[in-house]
Amino acid sequence: MQYPEDNKLDNPVWHSLSETHCKFSVDYDNIKFYLPDYCLFGGFRLSQNNIDPINNYSQHAENFYLVGEQPVLPKNLNIKKDLVCLQMVAESKIEGAPKDQITKLSIEDASKVFQLVNTVQPGYFRSKTFFLGDYWGIFEDGKLIAVTGERMKMDRFTELSAIVTHPNHTGKGYAKQLIAHTVNNIFDQNKTPFLHVVDTNIGAITLYEKLGFKTRRKISFWNVTTDYAGI
Numbered sequence: 094m095q096y097p098e099d100n101k102l103d104n105p106v107w108h109s110l111s112e113t114h115c116k117f118s119v120d121y122d123n124i125k126f127y128l129p130d131y132c133l134f135g136g137f138r139l140s141q142n143n144i145d146p147i148n149n150y151s152q153h154a155e156n157f158y159l160v161g162e163q164p165v166l167p168k169n170l171n172i173k174k175d176l177v178c179l180q181m182v183a184e185s186k187i188e189g190a191p192k193d194q195i196t197k198l199s200i201e202d203a204s205k206v207f208q209l210v211n212t213v214q215p216g217y218f219r220s221k222t223f224f225l226g227d228y229w230g231i232f233e234d235g236k237l238i239a240v241t242g243e244r245m246k247m248d249r250f251t252e253l254s255a256i257v258t259h260p261n262h263t264g265k266g267y268a269k270q271l272i273a274h275t276v277n278n279i280f281d282q283n284k285t286p287f288l289h290v291v292d293t294n295i296g297a298i299t300l301y302e303k304l305g306f307k308t309r310r311k312i313s314f315w316n317v318t319t320d321y322a323g324i
Contacts (some may be wrong), residue, residue, distance in 0.1 A: 098249050098262055102287060102309060103178060105252065106136030106160045107243050107302050107315070114225065121146035126157070131220045132244065133157040140165060151319055154210035158314045159296070169319060176314040178289040179298060181306040186280050187273040198228040198240070205237040206230070213257045226251065231267050238262040241271035251279045253288040255295075272304055289314070
């Protein structure tokens with residue numbers, strides 16, 4: 094299935110930071126990064142002439158990701174891993190999405206989201222990632238036990254991210270409920286939802302497919318580190 098401006102998904106960081114998320118951009122003309130407190134992603138328009146900007150950004154973030162083609166790096170940096178992901182896109186709203194126990198999270202919940210996401214998926218969620226989009230959660234006995242939110246945003250596309258359930262509460266369908274709710278909320282904004290999932294995460298991929306997501310392409314998240322980072 095083709096979508097309007099579908100080609101922008103080939104370079105999601107660049108286009109997010111050129112459009113809806115431009116205020117979160119560290120812009121070096123040919124390459125853009127998110128402000129490191131918000132997200133550790135970068136994307137480039139052309140692969141050439143990025144040595145100095147990448148080196149500059151590394152002074153503020155010792156561990157970050159360049160998304161898309163393999164980058165050419167300064168000598169003091171290296172690629173720790175090539176995180177290969179499926180880029181999946183939702184084709185339509187998800188019918189029967191529950192609403193009763195799902196809460197739209199507020200700034201007062203930001204620290205709870207940070208703690209939960211980093212408990213389950215440490216290293217990706219930054220201190221201000223919460224402010225990139227809307228987040229939805231499920232509480233039990235006053236504790237946040239499951240969450241789903243939005244990360245990269247373009248004029249026509251919004252990425253689902255932080256799809257997390259506390260290990261003590263998995264298997265109860267919370268992720269499915271939150272994904273459905275978030276997907277429908279994005280469609281209500283006349284945008285198309287998409288997400289990225291590591292290509293070996295078969296369980297998550299199967300769930301996304303059941304909810305109507307289709308794989309559009311594979312895309313690499315190149316994990317760049319400094320030699321002295323020790324990570």
